[in-house]
Amino acid sequence: MEDGGKAAAGLGTLRAVLAILQWWGFNVTVIIMNKWIFQKLDFKFPLTVSCVHFICSSIGAYVAIHVLKAKPLIEVEPEDRWKRIFPMSFVFCINIVLGNVSLRYIPVSFMQTIKSFTPATTVILQWLVWSKHFERRIWASLVPIVGGILLTSVTELSFNIFGFCAAMVGCLATSTKTILAESLLHGYKFDSINTVYYMAPFATMILALPAMLLEGGGVINWFYTHDSIVPALIIILGSGVLAFCLNFSIFYVIHSTTAVTFNVAGNLKVAVAVLVSWLIFRNPISAMNAIGCGITLVGCTFYGYVRHLISQQQAAAPGNLPRNQMEMLPLVDNKQEKV
Secondary structure: OHHHHHHHHHHHHHHHHHHHHHHHHHHHHHHHHHHHHHHOOOOOOHHHHHHHHHHHHHHHHHHHHHHOOOOOOOOOOHHHHHHHHHHHHHHHHHHHHHHHHHHHHOOHHHHHHHHOOHHHHHHHHHHHOOOOOOOHHHHHHHHHHHHHHHHHHHHOOOOOHHHHHHHHHHHHHHHHHHHHHHHHOOOOOOOHHHHHHHHHHHHHHHHHHHHHHHHHHHHHHHHHHOOOHHHHHHHHHHHHHHHHHHHHHHHHHHHHOOHHHHHHHHHHHHHHHHHHHHHHHOOOOOHHHHHHHHHHHHHHHHHHHHHHHHHHHHHHOOOOOOHHHHOOOOOOOOOOOOO
């Protein structure tokens, strides 16, 4: 029996490692492919790329639910689709577009570091707009995140104000979507695939017209002037397919790891993305910039650990905790990857 328990534990560990590696693989590949599309293919149309991703995700979610039966469909009332899902889809759309816009103007390393600012924007938004109160430990955990972002921004050799602003507003959009999910999806236990199933078609509808009006002429001109159109289109469509696979792969990670492992793996994933992007694109990174990125990731890990501790305390004695420990914790998108 003891040998059987050890074998099961070893199998569980192997499963968790494989889950994390495939999640990292999809995530880093999507980021690198998007940067390659903007930089190497000279396809400088972030709205169109985002639209392709939404279309691929809509098709992929439909196939996963109705054909592969990977997840049961969560039924949503038609009225709720417009009142609850549509507002989230709008913010979701803004988040993805701004992420792609930032990739066009700033290096992957800088963009990924800025995205790590999301826990801080979530806390600040809930405090300012929703008047939520948080423990001192939560505020203290944000100090290294904010400090690391400031150091990284000041020392970034490829700094671009437009790309920086797009990434920062993208963080706000991510936080807003996460906060809205708590109220708008109350009563619906959405998973990643069902979230994409309902939001991606709305996001496609929202983005299609602006993409055609603002980038349609440029895309047509690119078709006529770019060499090797077929390989380029395969890469663009491939990025959309992999973007959906990234959402799908999150199930395996969630069911194979603990919350703490997930948080640490998520921050290490940023480090992997930064390293791989530097090896491919060779964007200059100063020593202080690397230190700032490291401080930010350590801060995110510390934040996740503090959040986990407080959640455990609340679960153990929900009726006996002081008021400041009973106050709502900030939500972060730890359980859902975005397209």
